[in-house]
Amino acid sequence: MSDVSTGEQGARTELVEEIFHGTGDTYDEVAHLATFGRDKKWKEELLSYLDSPKRILDLACGTGILLLEMKRRFECHITGVELREEYLRICRERVSQRGYEDVRLVLSNAEDFLIEETFDHITSCYIPKYVNLEVLVPKMIRMLAPGGLFIMQDFAYPNEPWVQDIFDDHFKRMKERCGHLPDWDDCWERLPEVLKKSTWIEDTQRLMAQEGLEDVSVVEQSRRMSALVYGRRPTG
Ligand SMILES: C[S@@+](CC[C@H](N)C(=O)[O-])C[C@H]1O[C@@H](n2cnc3c(N)ncnc32)[C@H](O)[C@@H]1O
Structure with a gap:
């Protein structure tokens, strides 16, 4: 059993490495282009659900x-x-340049991260399609304080055919648009298939409810090119 999950986890880690290897310095620029310029807007909507956070796990x-x-x-x-x-490393440099304190950065697979602390908000952008949610969701909920919010955002594959056409064309064109950034080629090769196969919205929704979160909800963004899924741990 553990061999199987290690093998599956290893394959997922390799995929992430293949997609993102060598792309750190240009990530922010490409994230803007790859999301039709909507990355900021999608994150803004996620942020609107946060309520006076004191301890966040991102x-x-x-x-x-x-x-x-x-x-x-x-x-x-x-x-x-x-x-x-x-x-x-880039994140660490930026935190230090801005002089931010009380930030802890941990190099770890999120699926393996479990500490004896709680957080009132657990946030994430663009992780669900790369992880085993059956492992991740219950583990994160163990670190969620009573009343705390767990919210994740990621690309979704749209369900309207005309939006699917736009989405498919967009990712085909990204390779040309980023022709000057060859480190991204593997991303344009692999990402569309990952997005089409992912069932992260339904899986996250089911697992959050199964693990006892309340008000579990899905918010579709930009005609379901992206989505937010969230739930709250009961206070009692
Ligand atoms: C598209 S980037 C998003 C980064 C950031 N959340 C943002 O919105 O700017 C996806 C990130 O997920 C990370 N990632 C993928 N699988 C992961 C895992 N199992 N554990 C932790 N990080 C993971 C990748 O290394 C990459 O940095």
């Missing part, structure tokens, strides 16, 4: 786009967990 913090924005807005502790040192 999964797959990457170069820190969401983490730094949360630190700028809220007086709070943030723990960021990231699989890849290349991205975490």
